[in-house]
Amino acid sequence: MPDFGGMLSRLAAQRGLDARALARAVDLPNTELTAVFGGRQPSASLLRQLAPAFGLHTSADVRPGGEREYDRWFQPGFGAVLMRLFGNRNMPAIQAVKALFMLASFGPWSPSTLNLVGHGRKDVSAELVAASVLVLGIPACDLAAMADVRLDEQAGPPEYAISDASALIWEARCIAGAQMAQLNELSHVLYHHCSEFLHPLKACSCSLLREPLTSGAEDESDPEHAAG
Template identity: 30%
Template sequence: MIRLRGVDLDDLDPSGLRRLAPDLGLHRSDLFVLAGRRPVPADLRPLDPAASGAIGWLAWSLTYLPSAVPELHDLIRSLPQEPRPPDAAPPRRWQYPDGPGAVLVGLLHNRNLDWSGAAKFLFGVGHGPMLSASTIGMLGGGRKPLTPDLLAAFATFLDIPPADLSEATGISWPGNPPPSRPDVAALLWDARRLTAAQAEQILARARALRRS
């Protein structure tokens, strides 16, 4: 049974999860992942899986040029909303068996981070270890254990309360987690609505700012 803040999520149908999420202060798609309902409904997924590569590379600019975060976020919000591409289904390799790693990696995929992008954000923004892309996949598949320190490092750029992450994964919170980056978390969430071409536009601007 999956419980969150005293609520039995197993008892809720999809419409119930959608109604509950705002009351908990959570994104609807995140609540589906926390409840073990993966993949999330199509209308709640990131717009274009093909944008994940460019979004992942943003990690270095957001890490080494934090002053650029507001400008890049404003640019993301200024771009028009494009229709969802017809072939926007998530890759089959992003489907995982139930487990704490599947919850965490599912939340990363909700931000349109593929394995490589998640590794970049973990090392840069999250101040965690440098893991390979395949190791992130192993976390999702349960072949590498999710530790408290890893959970806290990833949580740096996830706008989800630590208590909820701990309860949903069954992983205790470490004593001294790294500081959170709500600015990066908000930018990442808004970037999930971008097409691949729009994400490349953001990445090009980020690289230009780093060179200036």
């Protein structure tokens, strides 16, 4: 994680902290944090100690197969960090791009495009960071500091943004597969019931809850019936 020291120092500066003050806040030796600020690889235990100091979530949740969604994103750059933040909520790229579009009106992107960001082959834009704030529930100033981008302070949330869904996303990360399938089915039904309140681009076009074609309608469309 070669860029972690820079991200940590920017995040600490955003909070008005240096390595010494942060070390006192988390009860760690000053020399250990100074080394991490300078580029030394942080340990998993150190990350778990630092996260609460910044109000960030920690997770040791493991998927049923023993693999965590974020395990493969230990690469340089904030793009990989962003993918780990999504993965920490058990959101693979396909779910992340859906959430970015549905909750923050960002995109729509394909999963492969977001993966390019994770691999460092596509820049992390200010627009992506601003949208991720709504999905991840991390303060905009903190995420912008980590990404080293400047957000438009005058922009505000995009139209149709849903700003309180991040807590639900976090709480749902541990739900088992069968339970999640039931929730998906229920949410799909609710989604259709609330379609009149959605932006047209976000409305589902499937046939769920669509009125079946009546025999009368079939007769009216029959040329012989119309002629008679």
